[in-house]
Amino acid sequence: MRMKVTNSLVLGLIGSFLAGCGGGSGDSLDAQQKVMTRSVKATLPACNAAWVSSTAYNGGAKVSYNSVNYTANWWTQNNNPSTSSGPSGSGQPWTSNGACGSGTPTPTPTPTPTPTPTPTPTPTPTPTPTPTPTPTPTPTPTPTPTPTPTPTPGCVAWVSGGTYTAGEVVTYNGSTYTALVNQTDTAGTGWNPTVGSLFKQGGTSSGTPTPTPTPTPTPTPTPTPT
DSSP states (O other): OHHHHHHHHHHHHHHHHHHHTTOOHHHHHHHHHHHHHHHHHHHSOEEOSBOOTTSEEOTTOEEESSSEEEEESSOEESOOTTTSBOSTTSOOSEEEEEEOOEESOOOOOOOOOOOOOOOOOOOOOOOOOOOOOOOOOOOOOOOOOOOOOOOOTTOEEOOTTOEEOTTOEEEETTEEEEESSOEEOOTTSOOOTTSTTSEEEOOOOOSOOOOOOOOOOOOOOOOOOO
């Protein structure tokens, strides 16, 4: 309060002086403001260290807040000096020491960095297995039966193990053969009418022919698919 009164008196004296010297009202006002500004800056004490809410202060500690100095009356923490100050006996933890003009400014709180979210990895799709094609079994070929030769009328068909008389006409593989001698074929020897000198090709007979038996085809085994 004393500082404000002093400043007002100085300002009034300067204004009167300028008016007496012929200065205009506008020039007088500007000069008053400049002088007052310099005067205030020159007379204000330096600011104490800035008050920090998380710091614990013992009685007698000095801080500044918003260009005002304060002194702690007793131990205090997180009590803002601007709202928790008063004269001795007021019950407030801080006492104001008046405005200050320089010193350590109130620190700007450091912003808490926002954590960068960890990107969720995209799951790798499980490939669909290609189904193994079931092999198509090779069809078993149907054996073509050996055509039964049509016997010549009146002739018997030659068979292995049969007995034949000289002059008897037989058929073999569609041809006729005439036995040259009496004979009994031994099964498995392979002495058919086309081999050796037991038969000659050609000949006819009027007897009722004995049909040649149809051979039973041997089935081909079915291959097992891999």
